[in-house]
Amino acid sequence: MSQHVPMHEGLFTWPSRKPQLLGSRCNQCSEASFPAQPDCRNCGSRDTDIVELGDRGTLWTWTIQTFMPKQPYHSDETAETFRPYGVGYVEMPGGVRVEARLQANSPEDLQIGMPMQLDIIPFRTEENGEQKMTFSFSPVMET
Amino acid sequence: MDVAIIGIGLHRFGRSPDMTGMQQGASAVRAALTDAGLSWQDMQFAYGGSQDAGNADALVNELGLTGLQFTNIWNGCATGGSSLHAAYSAIKSGEYDVGVVVGFDKHPRGAFNPQPKEWGLDDWYGETGLMLTTQFFALKTQRYMHDHGITEDALIRVSEKAFNNGSLTPTAWRQQAFSYEEIANSAMVSHPLRKYMFCSPAEGGAALIICNADKAHQYSTNPLFLKAAAVRTRHYGSFEVFAPSQAMTVADAPTVTASNAAFEVAGIGPEDIDVIQLQDTDSGTEIMHMAENGFCDHGEQEKLLREGATGINGRMPINTDGGCLANGEPVGASGLRQVYEVCVQLRGEGGARQVPNQPKVGYTHVYGAPGISGVNIITK
Numbered sequence A: 001m002s003q004h005v006p007m008h009e010g011l012f013t014w015p016s017r018k019p020q021l022l023g024s025r026c027n028q029c030s031e032a033s034f035p036a037q038p039d040c041r042n043c044g045s046r047d048t049d050i051v052e053l054g055d056r057g058t059l060w061t062w063t064i065q066t067f068m069p070k071q072p073y074h075s076d077e078t079a080e081t082f083r084p085y086g087v088g089y090v091e092m093p094g095g096v097r098v099e100a101r102l103q104a105n106s107p108e109d110l111q112i113g114m115p116m117q118l119d120i121i122p123f124r125t126e127e128n129g130e131q132k133m134t135f136s137f138s139p140v141m142e143t
Numbered sequence B: 001m002d003v004a005i006i007g008i009g010l011h012r013f014g015r016s017p018d019m020t021g022m023q024q025g026a027s028a029v030r031a032a033l034t035d036a037g038l039s040w041q042d043m044q045f046a047y048g049g050s051q052d053a054g055n056a057d058a059l060v061n062e063l064g065l066t067g068l069q070f071t072n073i074w075n076g077c078a079t080g081g082s083s084l085h086a087a088y089s090a091i092k093s094g095e096y097d098v099g100v101v102v103g104f105d106k107h108p109r110g111a112f113n114p115q116p117k118e119w120g121l122d123d124w125y126g127e128t129g130l131m132l133t134t135q136f137f138a139l140k141t142q143r144y145m146h147d148h149g150i151t152e153d154a155l156i157r158v159s160e161k162a163f164n165n166g167s168l169t170p171t172a173w174r175q176q177a178f179s180y181e182e183i184a185n186s187a188m189v190s191h192p193l194r195k196y197m198f199c200s201p202a203e204g205g206a207a208l209i210i211c212n213a214d215k216a217h218q219y220s221t222n223p224l225f226l227k228a229a230a231v232r233t234r235h236y237g238s239f240e241v242f243a244p245s246q247a248m249t250v251a252d253a254p255t256v257t258a259s260n261a262a263f264e265v266a267g268i269g270p271e272d273i274d275v276i277q278l279q280d281t282d283s284g285t286e287i288m289h290m291a292e293n294g295f296c297d298h299g300e301q302e303k304l305l306r307e308g309a310t311g312i313n314g315r316m317p318i319n320t321d322g323g324c325l326a327n328g329e330p331v332g333a334s335g336l337r338q339v340y341e342v343c344v345q346l347r348g349e350g351g352a353r354q355v356p357n358q359p360k361v362g363y364t365h366v367y368g369a370p371g372i373s374g375v376n377i378i379t380k
């Protein structure tokens, strides 16, 4: 099995059977941040801890990226294979709105307020065969 | 001490293939000096900025090595507002009597591609495709429309007005008006914003000569007065560009605080303004900025647009030269182009786009990443 490596350390629990987004919470004012940071952007305190923000949330706003972004965008895609992707802010139970790629990429499939779930997905393959994983959200499928 | 604007200069926005960005800046300074009847040797100080066209202080190689104080300003899309604020403070302090503010730029074609490290972010944010200003404005507009009952009709009308005003402005880049249908049927770029609802990076230069108001009449028979200049950054909780996460509680945007501060200094309110320039990098932001700057309530915009209130002949003319939508955005110059246009209107030199009834008070607002706003109030 090829190696699955996060795009960046500390964005989500990995490896994990049920990955969670990771952020930081301030012990002085209780505000949370994503990604985790050592200082609090609300009160300036440096007394913060890394916390799990959850793996489900609510869609707060969304758009669809229809054209392939220029560098620094770095995926495996070419102009021919580029597939539009959704982008949104998802309200997490950990108390912060997180910007993320969305798997859905059609306006019919996205609605403010809809429940969303976290997916850790392969984003690009490096020359050494490593698969870089990133976080994304998709609408919760009710069964 | 009051501050006067005694000279204005513009190097036409759009494309000047035979000129560097720096040369376009020099061209704007020369035009402003001619307008003021002064020479570069008269300038005691300068503030200037550019994103992609070099350090502004290198302009001395074109304009003359006179030894003046020249400070470079870089504050994203708010660079022009910040440069003017710095010059305003230099005059207010009493240190200088007369100086120049200049902005210019020349961007590569296509969308901007900001780099994460320059904004205190890690590479993954850019690499995974989350760091686009177009996305942010679409995300903010989408939520705003949801919260305040704005429909696509309002987005279309902002663009329709912008390109119509551009068609009346000889210095505008886009000189072609688009019909409502052409805008409504243009390609969807970043939902809910379509192709003809976005401005493009461009080229151009703008410059202002400003001086101590007590001495303005020595230089000029028709000085204008910069009654207030305010620049503010974001608070915790305001919804801003290049933010991997946002707080749950929503705070006022920096535009709201900059606008309030400027009105307080000028001692007037939004109802006293006759001609308005708002940052309109896309039609959604013009709508949001109408309310953030205090010119209407949230949600009232659609009705105002339908009534034509923001047109040249309306009761609150906004972006009379077509704004960023019709002029494009050379980042360093854009905020000063707004001031230039307000000065043209207050002087009554707007020609086909002139606001009627002799406007006396003008307002400019610029917004930049990662959450900076600059507001100026200018009077006759």
Ligand SMILES: [Zn+2]
Residues within 6 Å of the ligand: A026, A027, A028, A029, A030, A031, A040, A041, A042, A043, A044, A045
């Ligand atoms: Zn805190």
